[in-house]
Amino acid sequence: MEENQLFPVFFKLHRLHVLVVGGGNIGLEKTQAMLQNCPQSNITVVALDFLPDLLEIAQQYPNITLIQKSFSCGDLLGKDLVIAATNKRELNYCIWEKAKGIKVLINVADTPDLCDFYLGSVVQKGNLKIAISTNGKSPTIAKRLKQVLQEAIPDTLDEVLSKLYVIRDRLKGDFTSKVKKLNSITDVLVRPESESV
Structure with missing residues (x-):
């Protein structure tokens, strides 16, 4: 396939x-x-x-x-x-x-x-930009996905990105330790709702 x-x-x-x-x-x-x-x-x-x-x-x-x-x-x-x-x-x-x-x-x-x-179709929320490709198979599906993502991603995400940029800039240590710290901070973004409560 x-x-x-x-x-x-x-x-x-x-x-x-x-x-x-x-x-x-x-x-x-x-x-x-x-x-x-x-x-x-x-x-x-x-x-x-x-x-x-x-x-x-x-x-x-x-x-x-x-x-x-x-x-x-x-x-x-x-x-x-x-x-x-x-x-x-x-x-x-x-x-x-x-x-x-x-x-x-x-x-x-x-x-x-x-x-x-x-x-490709592009979804943008401030500094976040997501490009969608269907490998040339269906631009219509790409446009529909763009609409879904545009509505699903909150406008406030750009504010989160800005704050994470400041945090990343202030972190001390080597690249690996910075990545671990940022992963820990952003874990709440992907944690299931049942675990977040």
């Missing part, structure tokens, strides 16, 4: 430069997803036409650049990640080929076989 072999990674998009090829609904969705997670994302969008919403986003975020033209190999230069978000399979495949040729990681929208990475 096939298992999810993906290795979860959180990119610091404010330090990277992302190229999105496509100014339609898919390009808009991918751009919005990145900005939602990191408003300082450095994104260049290349397309012949842009949806009005993308034009509006570019006015709101100075780190978003829209270039109105056809895709060319030169668009890949200096980019760390690429998202092929056009509705033309041949063009998306061409972008994939060029990106692979210069070893740039690429996501080809709605084509899992041509993706080096996926943009």
Whole structure:
């Protein structure tokens, strides 16, 4: 039976430069997803036409650049990640080929076989961020799980994280002893309710 072999990674998009090829609904969705997670994302969008919403986003975020033209190999230069978000399979495949040729990681929208990475559904509560992947099998299930987790995780968890950060910073000793102490402190978070009373 096939298992999810993906290795979860959180990119610091404010330090990277992302190229999105496509100014339609898919390009808009991918751009919005990145900005939602990191408003300082450095994104260049290349397309012949842009949806009005993308034009509006570019006015709101100075780190978003829209270039109105056809895709060319030169668009890949200096980019760390690429998202092929056009509705033309041949063009998306061409972008994939060029990106692979210069070893740039690429996501080809709605084509899992041509993706080096996926943009998963994300649950966020302050500093806590959980990414959900179905290995490209069902983005709908990922979105439903996101809704469940978003409601189940209390908003106050970010306050707990902040306090634990302060405690971790004040602990003395080597790494192993710090981990033991933090495990002891946070044990109450996973203890069954019957034992907590």
